[in-house]
Amino acid sequence: MSHRLAVLISGSGTNLQAIIDAIQAGQLQAEVAVVLSNSATAGGLQRAIRAGIPTLTLDHRNYPDRSGFDQTMISELDRFQPDTVVLAGFMRILSTAFVRHYHGRLINIHPSLLPRHKGLHTHRRALEAGDSEHGCTVHFVTEELDGGPAIARARVPVLVNDDEEILSQRVQAREHDLYPRVLDWRAAGRLTLGPQGVLLDGKPITAEGIDIDQLPAGLSGSAGTDRI
Numbered sequence: 001m002s003h004r005l006a007v008l009i010s011g012s013g014t015n016l017q018a019i020i021d022a023i024q025a026g027q028l029q030a031e032v033a034v035v036l037s038n039s040a041t042a043g044g045l046q047r048a049i050r051a052g053i054p055t056l057t058l059d060h061r062n063y064p065d066r067s068g069f070d071q072t073m074i075s076e077l078d079r080f081q082p083d084t085v086v087l088a089g090f091m092r093i094l095s096t097a098f099v100r101h102y103h104g105r106l107i108n109i110h111p112s113l114l115p116r117h118k119g120l121h122t123h124r125r126a127l128e129a130g131d132s133e134h135g136c137t138v139h140f141v142t143e144e145l146d147g148g149p150a151i152a153r154a155r156v157p158v159l160v161n162d163d164e165e166i167l168s169q170r171v172q173a174r175e176h177d178l179y180p181r182v183l184d185w186r187a188a189g190r191l192t193l194g195p196q197g198v199l200l201d202g203k204p205i206t207a208e209g210i211d212i213d214q215l216p217a218g219l220s221g222s223a224g225t226d227r228i
């Protein structure tokens, strides 16, 4: 049976689109079982509908508290039996109960080189800090916001004339490559979260995550090497 993804969005869904495209191109051996949005106006919903993917819209404003909303998300999502829950621009802080329920199968992409610039406005903050490089990180989600164990990262240079918009576009282009590749490791059963941290092909990876531009030979295909 193919690996089932549930993708959670709040916005335009360009990462969702990259995932859909990678599946259609045969680069990601998985299926998107459902797309869930907390906003009826999220552009990503149209991308899902165009691709024939079931959608769920749950407006958090209709729930008295975070816990009630998250419990409803759990019961709705579980009807689709997701193997991995993929946060792709989902702009809600998740409750402990939600994070624990999906422990080891909940993954996020964050637009910075974690642990630098957790939280919002990462591109602006990278510019303000005078960083010479920036990028994005895919990580397992734990109860610490943007603090779960890193899986992989893609770096970009920060150039002298960059503004927030240009820098965000440069990072997003890397997100669209990075996320489907990491999800394919996951779909192939190669990527797990153990008590000691992230394991790829049964081996621990470095704390900052695998640099996607410095993959050991063979890693993107079959088994990896000791250099991870």
Ligand code: GRF
Pocket (backbone or CB within 6 Å): 009, 011, 012, 013, 014, 015, 016, 044, 088, 089, 090, 109, 110, 111, 136, 172, 175
């Ligand atoms: C991305 O920048 C991602 O890193 C962050 O939210 C944004 C989502 O963008 N978590 P999109 O909706 O996929 O276009």
